[in-house]
Amino acid sequence: MVTCSLKGGAGERRSNSGASSSSGVLDASHCLNGQAEAMCRLDDGKKCNGANSNPLDESVPMELCPTIYPVCNLKLNHHDHPETVSVTLYIKSITKEFLKVEFEEKSVSVTFRTTDPGFLKHYPSFVADEDFMQWKIETRGIIVPEKCSYRLKPTNLELKLIKAVSSKWESLEASVDSSPSTRTVQKETWISLAPSTTSKRSSSPSKNSDEDEETNPFSPSSPCASNPVVLTKAGYTGLGNLGNTCYMNAVLQALANTTPLKNYFLDKKFQADINRDNPLGFGGSLAIAFAIILRQLWSGQRDSIEPSHLKALLANRASQFSGYAQHDAQEFMAFLLDGLHEDLNRVKTKPLTTPVESNGRPDHVVADEAWKVYKMRNDSVIDDLFQGQFKSTLVCPACQNISVTFDPFLYLALPLPPSKSCFTVTIYFIGDDDLPETETTGKAVKVSLWLDPNQRVEQLKEELKRACEGRFRYSNSEIEVVQARDGLIRRWLVNAAPLSSLQNATYSETLLLAFETMPSIVPLVHIAVIQRVMVPLDQHSHCSCCKKESESLKRCLKCFSVAYCDKNCQRSHWNAVHRTTCRYKPDIIAQPFVISLPPSLLTYQKLYRTMLYYSRSVDDLRFAIGEIPPASRSD
Incomplete structure (x- = not known):
């Protein structure tokens, strides 16, 4: 025979027979959130899950019910919409076969099994193949159970609640504003936080058990307490994330390790300063909740805690902290310190x-x-x-x-120091083909500068002058900077142009070229030179029309890109293909350069010598100017 009794004010159920060889107890006095934990055993003392039936089935007899562990302080996130509420429970590795989600008008319950070791470490007595866990809440408003749904994922469980009436919920649970813990904090003092003595518990166990559960956040049955009590070094207790609340945990840990503030709360000095009549404060409840967190963090009795009550207090005043989304840590710290100041204002x-x-x-x-x-x-x-x-x-x-x-x-x-970016510039110095180059002047150099992108091109020129000091022909030389790509000058940079525009270049092969210009009172004439050849460098060995190999092919005199063996091949290819593609496209052989001269020195001879000098200074020039075929030209 099996006897199942319900304790903790829930009534009692027994079998008709007077003899009983074993009993199952549903006791609410030792659960984390006051919910019941069903313990049913057979005569042999082993738990039974029902070999041929689903243990979550309501038709399973009471004597075959498994152990159900209530889950509190579960990591979740919810998004409120006018018609629906989306809830995400962060539980990994839920077994699909042993998942049961129940929707009622004012409550939601999830019964499940999980194999996640990080979740199960908080429940050392949980048997993975026999026991169950249950998460249950009372919703803020009425929902429509028939329309609600859920979706199971490997890392979480998503619930979709359909509201009966379109409205805005300030919180997911109905107990946020009216729970006993919220009401009792306002009347608590630091003295009432100490655990009750053993003699007082033994004198009236049923009455004092309820009182301890309501007023003592450190009692074993309080929602604030965790299942396992882990002894750790004082100050090494962590804070668990309630969704994406790492911003709150970072602020609390920083304040908890501020020694004068920590000693002020741990030495109970704050009790004399609590201002319960300040309309701008929390009536002392925020200071008490913060003191509880500091006491738990420095007690050395827990590996981690979850500051859910303090978050709920702040969320009642600041709606932006009501959810579990990410927020600004500085904004949270400012609001928390302001609330503590008003609660402790002398x-x-x-x-x-x-x-x-x-x-x-x-x-x-x-x-x-x-x-x-x-x-x-x-x-x-x-x-x-x-x-x-x-x-x-x-x-x-x-x-x-x-x-x-x-x-x-x-x-x-x-303001934080701005991050600097690297700008690589190839700078060419003033020269003439008749002037000899020295060790420090004449040769082009490549310079890499680390500058703030918010600066201007003018600052880039100043840094180039410092980096290349001693290489310029004149002590007061000026610099012109251009952007080049594919052998063409794409942009002439003025002094007011921001350096950030150079970083946003679409093509990675865009180059920065700088050219020294002589100082002159008279405005200079700037000439951009593109280095290209008229006749393409590739040699044709086959006719573009008949594909025959020949050594005496003649090029098209307009584009120079095709060659033919005779006029018949040229005429046939022209009518068939080449008529639409014949375009003059000179091959670019090197990077462009800029010549800057005053009008008084702008002669053909000076221009020719200067062009020869810059052409030989370009690093990626494929061949010397003297080797260019006679039919080529430099524009």
Whole structure:
């Protein structure tokens, strides 16, 4: 015979027979969130899941029910829409055969098995092949169970809840605003957080069990407590993410390791400063919740905790923190410190104050007076540790009157140093084919500069002058910069052009070329030279029409890209193909360059010598100018 009794105020169910060889107990006093844990055993003392039936089937007899572990503080994320609510439960490796999702008008429950070792480590007594876990909540509003659905993925479980009435839910659960834990925090003190004594528990076990569960967040049955108690080094307790709440955990860990603030809360000094009547604060509940977190982080009794209660308190005041999405850590820290300041403000009645003007007095006198005025309305440990002053100077453009004020600040936004980018420039120096090159002048060099992309081309030229100092023909030479691609000048860069526009070049083969120009009072004449040949460099050995090999082929005199053995082949190929493709396309043989000369020196002889000089200075020139065929030209 099997006896199954329900304890914890849930009633009792027994079999008709008076004899019982074993019993199963449903006890709510030892669960994390007060839910029941069913323990059913057979006469041989082993658990039974039902060999030939689904253990989640409602028709399974009570004596065959498996153990169901209630899950609390589950990582989830939800998105509220006018008609629906999407909920994502972050549980890996859920077994599809042992998953049961139940939708009711005011609740949702998920019963499942998982093989994820990271999830199961929090439940050391869980038997993977026999036991189940259950997550259940009371929804904020009424849903339509028949229209709700779910989808199982390898890394999570997605639920889609259909609202009965189109509305906005401030939270997913109905217990966020009205749960006992929320109500009791406002009336708690630090003394009530200590565990009850053993004698008090034994005197009235049923009554005190409920009281401890409601007021003591460190009791074994409290939602704040985790199943396993892991002894670790003080200060090494971690914070679990409630979705994408790493921004909140980073702020809490930083504040928890601020020694003066930590000692202030752990030494119970904050109790005397709690301001429950401040309408701008949380009535002391935020300070108490923060103190609980610090105590847990430095107790050394847990490997990790989840600050869900503190997050719920802040979400009630700031709706942007109500979900589980990513937010700005600095924004969260500013809101948290402001709430702690108002909860711990030692000034109960704030007097009226007026701004302090300098009126020509020394800065230290004005700063001290302004700080005293500020402390008349604000005095807390947050001000003592994190508040400062900055000086503001305002000059009237009309009367030149100077106004100096000192304002308090909690944080300062400082710009980060800009990231620099590398700009590679090939610079060519002034030369002439008749002038000999020296070791330091004349030869083109390639320079790599690390500059801020927000700077201008003018700064790039200044850095080039510093990097190539001593190589210029003149001490006060100027520089012209162009962008080149495929042997053509694509862009002439002016001084005001931002360097960021050079980074956004579509083609990676775009080059930066710089050319030294002589100093002159008279404006210079800039000539862009493209190095190309008139006749293509490739040699034809076969006729483009009949494909016969011949050594005496004649090129097309318009495009020079095809060759024929006679006029008949030329006429046939022209009518068939070449008529539409015959275009003059000179081959580019090297990078372009720029010649800058004053009008007084702009002669054919000077231009010719300068072009020869730059042509021989280009690194990727394939052959010397003297070897170009007679039919070629340089434009």
